[in-house]
Amino acid sequence: MDPYDQFFYESIPFPETHPRHLASLGRLFGLETADPERCRLLELGCASGGDLIASAWFSPDSELLGIDLSHGQIARGRELIRRLDLKNIELRQGDILDLDQRLGRFDYIVAHGVYSWVPAPVREHILVLSRQLLRPGGLLYLSFNTLPGWRMRGMLRDILLYACRDADDASTRLERAHAALTRLERSLQQLDALSARYLREEIAQIRKAPPSYLLHEYLAGENNAFLFSEFLGDAGRAGLRYLCDAELAGLFPSTFGEAVEDALADIGDDMEVEQWLDFVGARNFRRALLCRDDARVEDALSLDIFAGFAFSSALVPPPKVDLRRSKPISFREPDGTPVAVRHPLTRALLLEMHARQPDLVPLETLLSGASERLRRVGAGQPAGDREGCLMELFSLFCHRSVSASPRGRSFGQTICHRPAISSLARGELAAGQRHLSTAQHGSLDLDPFSRLLLLHLDGGNDLEALCDRLCAEIRGGVLAPPGGVGTGGRLRGRVAEECRGLIGLFARCGILDSGASAKY
Ligand SMILES: C[S@@+](CC[C@H](N)C(=O)[O-])C[C@H]1O[C@@H](n2cnc3c(N)ncnc32)[C@H](O)[C@@H]1O
Numbered sequence: 001m002d003p004y005d006q007f008f009y010e011s012i013p014f015p016e017t018h019p020r021h022l023a024s025l026g027r028l029f030g031l032e033t034a035d036p037e038r039c040r041l042l043e044l045g046c047a048s049g050g051d052l053i054a055s056a057w058f059s060p061d062s063e064l065l066g067i068d069l070s071h072g073q074i075a076r077g078r079e080l081i082r083r084l085d086l087k088n089i090e091l092r093q094g095d096i097l098d099l100d101q102r103l104g105r106f107d108y109i110v111a112h113g114v115y116s117w118v119p120a121p122v123r124e125h126i127l128v129l130s131r132q133l134l135r136p137g138g139l140l141y142l143s144f145n146t147l148p149g150w151r152m153r154g155m156l157r158d159i160l161l162y163a164c165r166d167a168d169d170a171s172t173r174l175e176r177a178h179a180a181l182t183r184l185e186r187s188l189q190q191l192d193a194l195s196a197r198y199l200r201e202e203i204a205q206i207r208k209a210p211p212s213y214l215l216h217e218y219l220a221g222e223n224n225a226f227l228f229s230e231f232l233g234d235a236g237r238a239g240l241r242y243l244c245d246a247e248l249a250g251l252f253p254s255t256f257g258e259a260v261e262d263a264l265a266d267i268g269d270d271m272e273v274e275q276w277l278d279f280v281g282a283r284n285f286r287r288a289l290l291c292r293d294d295a296r297v298e299d300a301l302s303l304d305i306f307a308g309f310a311f312s313s314a315l316v317p318p319p320k321v322d323l324r325r326s327k328p329i330s331f332r333e334p335d336g337t338p339v340a341v342r343h344p345l346t347r348a349l350l351l352e353m354h355a356r357q358p359d360l361v362p363l364e365t366l367l368s369g370a371s372e373r374l375r376r377v378g379a380g381q382p383a384g385d386r387e388g389c390l391m392e393l394f395s396l397f398c399h400r401s402v403s404a405s406p407r408g409r410s411f412g413q414t415i416c417h418r419p420a421i422s423s424l425a426r427g428e429l430a431a432g433q434r435h436l437s438t439a440q441h442g443s444l445d446l447d448p449f450s451r452l453l454l455l456h457l458d459g460g461n462d463l464e465a466l467c468d469r470l471c472a473e474i475r476g477g478v479l480a481p482p483g484g485v486g487t488g489g490r491l492r493g494r495v496a497e498e499c500r501g502l503i504g505l506f507a508r509c510g511i512l513d514s515g516a517s518a519k520y
Pocket of ligand 1: 004011045046047048069094111113114118
């Protein structure tokens, strides 16, 4: 039985595979990429379509096709498509090896988490087929495990494969692998050797990931890693040209510090620099973007083109943002990671983006709002500021703290008196998903409180009614009280506070129904 039919892969949207991100990167290199809101996209190895279905729902003018070998996963995805009544997406069960030009041409082709996990003939066909199916300005997104960095991860794979050597079915393999991880954790806890520290970190990462990741990454029958240069050769022979990685920061030696910049300064060839950066950073995974080898592209990135994009950011500002001085202050990623921002104008731009989340807003519009913020606090704008701010914004984009699109996009999120969630969110909840897809093509993990709140956001409950229901459920033992309060007098205030915070978060994620209008 197909291992993916035995145990489904947890299929979620990845922001770096979205046509908005791909189109932006392509255009920075001078490629005439298709409008990301009106494009034709193919995903090879789409599992149950978690990445594609969200795209189809948020971009109704695009046409999406997903192919996967696993009958069960395709059936699950089709069920959600039927529930959402989407007409612009199709999921097909099939083998990549059987695909050919009859599929037609595509603006974007995505193969995420597939290339390293299939045998050589399938890998070769992915490259050849993609070259045949890409339109002239088209882009292929292809991720794969890289050498030599992956060899470190391979150490854990060897241990886990040993632990599962006599087990065939997926659940026994998972059980044995978890038992081995627990034994390893216990054994390593007091060791300070480099290998012990590395394994501890890897195990902590695995513990955070869904079980399907452990099964299909570490215990997969096929798991092949490649040198970047080897991959470039294979892609080139298929008529594809490497453009960049979906995460731009890794392209620049400066990301790794001055010592790396100095040590690699005499390498003239950009591809060799990238190969060396893989060595230096012990990189184990790449997200390569490739175009046709007959496409016209520029070697250098254009900041002028970047300035024409629309932007959005989930960075959370500190409670008080100094818009006068250039001393770096920390904004935070949603997971709490601090991000230093130096320029007052960049800070004002990020405040604008925060206020307009999840919309993608053209830079010129953001700049006028940001200038107004600076004016209100009496901060001037030296002439050089815009240039410096643009460089800083570009750096934030390279590190994925800011997302971009060649065109603006509003998601119509207004928090109204009786909020309702979107049909996509309702469908995903009904399908039992542990996460919801967001407007920026990410995913929001749900805890029991937010799940129950979402179920009550049906357009019929105001804040009072939501609190009544949730407090009753907490007192009835259905739900744990939020933030450790008991079931006494403070409960209602705490529940109301939690609801307000979460509804704001749902709006920033584009999860609310955009039809509602009355203010909250
Ligand atoms: C690791 S999963 C990745 C799924 C998805 N792209 C993602 O990143 O969430 C790999 C997928 O490739 C599919 N697959 C493997 N070999 C295939 C083939 N020859 N033809 C079509 N799909 C294949 C598997 O069924 C599985 O769903």
